[in-house]
Amino acid sequence: MNNQIHTLALECKKYSDSNIKLIVSQNQHPFAIGANREYENLLMQLCDRLANTKISSISTTLKGHVRDYDRSTYKHQIAIDAIVDIILDETQPYLNDKKFFISHASADKLIIEAFCEKILKLGCGFQQKDIFCTLDHTSIRTGDDFRTEIVNNMKKCDYVLCFISDNYKKSEVCQNEMGAAWVLEDKRFCPFKFPNVCFTELGFIAKVKQTADITDKAKLDEFYVELCLRYNLQQDWINFNKQKEDFVEVVNKCLFNK
Secondary structure, X not given: OHHHHHHHHHHHHHHHHHHOEEEEOOOOOEEEEOOOHHHHHHHHHHHXXXXXXXXXXXXXXXXXXXXXXXXXXXXXXXXXXXXXXXXXXXXXXXXXXXXXEEEOOHHHHHHHHHHHHHHHHHXXXXXXXXXXXXXXXXXXXXXXXXXXHHHHHHHOOOEEEEEEOHHHHHOHHHHHHHHHHHHOOOOEEEEEEOOOOOHHHOOHHHHHOOOEEOOOHHHHHHHHXXXXXXXXXXXXXXXXXXXXXXXXXXXXXXXXXX
16 A cells, blocks of 8 residues: 555656646746646545555645645645655655565475576566565574565565476475465566476466466566566567577476476
């Protein structure tokens, strides 16, 4: 919810910066130009989002300024800008600091490392700091409760990527991670199955979620396009196709060419 509030507050700020001008006239009567119904709707949506949050009290104040905006546009615009800045500051700590949470079985290490390296890093251009994966020994510090760290990082990500293998299905931790992913808001839950796992073996998840085979190149292409659009990445199909082919080759070698 805090991510949604921050995003909406950012839209309000961008709209104000781009479309509203604060002017002091020659006779020293300040006024604002540029506000319209679209801006008012954004602000009222922001007020609604603030309900049941620790800064919900600011919603009433913001609504008052929106309601009386036409009476003294300059004064209320100054107040609205200040309130939106407060909301941005208050919600900033809750922004996702990881883009991807990798839910996997440790026995599938080679394939998971290849996905992170070939698809996410080399193929898309993400960095290690964007990925939470317990295969990275720096992801959990010595002495930390790994269960707490897993939950916290899952809450702070954009994507939960579950890599379903025979090993994954046998892991209680993996099953718990998948269950937790269902109840979290604002997460893109993407299940990828290993090619040696049949769709009919996925049970409930196959009925409610579109599950992709990790060697399905068309699905990997769709995933790449989605990430490029979401994170405003420059598409480089020559590079991505090479990394994709390398990844699929790693999977096939690990599973079928032992």
